Amino acid sequence: MPEASLVRKKGLVRQGRVALSIMAADALLATALLLLGLYMLWLTFINRSFMLILPAVLFISIGVLKMAKTWPVLLATGNAGEPGVLHKSVLVPVSRPETTKSLVEIACNLLEKGGTLRLINVIEVxxxxxxxxxxxxxxxARELLMEASKHCESRGVRPKLEIVAARDTPRAILDLADRYKADLIVMGSSQRTVPEKVLFGNVVDRVLREAPCEVVIFSYAKALPPIRYDKILVPTSGYKHAQRALNIALHFQRMSGGLVTSLFVGSDADAEKGNIILKKAKLHAERLGSSVETLFKTGGVVDNIVDVARSGGYSLIIIGATERPSYYTFLLGSTADEIVTRAPCNVLVVRTHK
Structure with missing residues (x-):
């Protein structure tokens, strides 16, 4: 890593620690004021002296207001120590030549050193x-896997190759993931229209819904270039899949030095919640020695995300799959559906394992 990048990384870590320290001090002060106010209120009733009522109410009010601003952010950053984005066992179903290079790129970037990468091709009978x-x-199938293997080896990774014949392609992929104890499946999809029952197609949708591990779907359009990480947009809701998407984006940023933007879209009434979530994202990035730009927009969620991606020249959108119950027909909500369909750039959909 260049010296300038190391200096910048150390500076960001220092800034993150300072910001968290200041916020922690504010939170402790708020708690102390609240406790002091309650103690004064208790003394008032015990001694039946009402001289302390006004100061007590003042301290309680200030304490509550400061706690409302500081503690939610501190608690939100408390999950910064969640598992890393690298995986020991990555399974990559390969079926289309046009996605091979990007899938290998993603898989290698998310594979930990010494981990196992398996390239598979399922022949449906x-x-x-x-x-x-x-x-x-x-x-x-062998030619396709050999081509993918060459891309892996150019990244210093020697993959394991396997061709499987099966009646049910998604079932075969799920069984292989279970057999090899895969902790990540990376798949590609060119689906950019939304049929009645599926978004990516029967195979990908079912794997996304039923996989026993984390799943990353690379949704691409043939007119777009291979995956790039120079400008990454991460729409966020604050939930676990969106947080995972941010972690992956920050990991790609540390590898490529690109720009990451965390975007929250809501109504004016969502401003406080949105700002807390965005502040959490910024602090989390700084703690990891990275940086993230934050953006709050009001209005239509999909329209804003697509407009920001287009006007900002973003090369990749990373979104988290919705956390809807498994009995829904779709794993993705209508918002994610539309983003994938209308996005002006490549999209990664992340579903973390429960």
Whole structure:
């Protein structure tokens, strides 16, 4: 890492620590004022002397107001020590030549040193045909995996390759993830229209919904270039999938030196909540030695995200899958659906494991 980058990183860490220290001091002061006010109020009733009522009410009011501003942010930053973004066992189903390079890039960037990366190709055998049908497709599958393997080796990673014949492609991927104890599945999808029942297609949607581990979906359009990390937009809601998306964006930033923007979109009534979430994102980034720009917008969620991505020239949007119950038809909510469909750039959808 260049010396200038090291100096900048140390400076950001120092700034983050100072900011957290100041906020912690404010929170402790607020707590002390509240306790002092309550104690004075207790003395008032015990001694039946009302001289302390006004100071007591004043201290309690100031304490409550300061606590409302400081403690939520401190508690929000308390999960900064959540598990890192690197994985020991990464499974990458490869099915399209146009996504191979980007999928390998993502997988290698999220693979920890010494970890295992498996490239698989599932040949789906129709019910009306015997399994021997797969033999006619193996040569093409082998060529695809070898091409992906070359990309891996150029990154210093030697992957394991496997071709599987199955009646049910998503079931085969899920079974392999379980067998090899994968903690991440990286898949690609060119789906940019929303059918009635699925967003990415039957295979990807089902894996995204049922996988026993974290899943990252690379949603691309053929007209777009391969994945880049120079400008990353992370729409946030403050929930765990969105927080995971931010962590991945910051990891990519530390690798590439790009720009990360955390965006919260809501109504005027959401301003306080949004600012707390954005402040949390900024402090979290500083604690990791990174930086993040924050942006609060009012109005339509999807329209704002798409407009910011387009006007800001962002090369990648990273969004967290919604935390809706599993009995819903879609794993993604309508907001994420529309972002994937309308985005002017490549999109990564992140679903962290529960």
């Amino acid at each position: 129709p019910q009306q045909l015997p399994y021997e049908y797969a033999e006619t497709r193996k040569e093409k």
